[in-house]
Amino acid sequence: MRYGRNSVAVAAVAVMAAVTVAGCGGGGGSKKAEDKPTDSAPSKAAASAGSAGATPSGSPTTVLAQMKGEHDMVVTITSAERDSGGFVTVEGTVDNEGSSSFDATYWNGPEVALQKSGASVAGAVLVDEAGKKRYYVLRDTDGRCLCTMGLVGIQPKESRPFFAQFPAPPAATTQVEFDLPTMPPAKITLSDGEG
Secondary structure (H helix, E strand, O other), rough: OOHHHHHHHHHHHHHHHHHHHOOOOOOOOOHHHHHOOOOOHHHHHHHHHHOOOOOOOOOOOOOOEEOOOHHHEEEEEEEEOOOOOEEEEEEEEEEOOOOEOOOOOOOOOOHHHHHHHOOOOEEEEEEOOOOOOEEEEEEEEOEEOOEEEEOOOEEEOOOEEEEEEEEOOOOOOOOEEEEEEOOOOOEEEEEEEEO
16 A cells, blocks of 8 residues: 555566466466566556545445455455456455454464465455465465455444455456455355456
8 A cells, every 4th residue: 555556567567577477376277377468457446555545436336255254354346347457456345344443464364474464355365266276365466365354443334445466367267266264165256357
């Protein structure tokens, strides 16, 4: 949330290169990551990060999935879009339906490297059950997630927007499972973005 548009773009290129080398996606399709992957996804992520405190507009919102977990927290997914750069950006809201303040400290997952992201959705994973692959949240060059951070002090009845960016599964994959630590999994359908 503190990074400018250029920082996120540079970070996304570095992350995609690391993901390609690490073989996160397995077989084909990784060459697309080299075809200027940062044009639309990072700007969308930056826009989402910049509007973290914004209130949703009055227009109706499509709900792809909703997860209700401990501490009466509700995660609603409203968008899961592919873009031409080889990313999937998942967006939605985090709602505190409980009676006490909530910090998303367990949502950043158990991986030590992601602890830099703090209270965030860094531990989110997209699971392609048919392809038997898992896609982890992308990171910048400092090891912080390309996702909403600073999810602390969420008050009762408060709603906050979130986003998380992932490498895109193969084009034939239209449905994935969204997993977030301490929350039940949710099936979501991927759509193609306008970029």
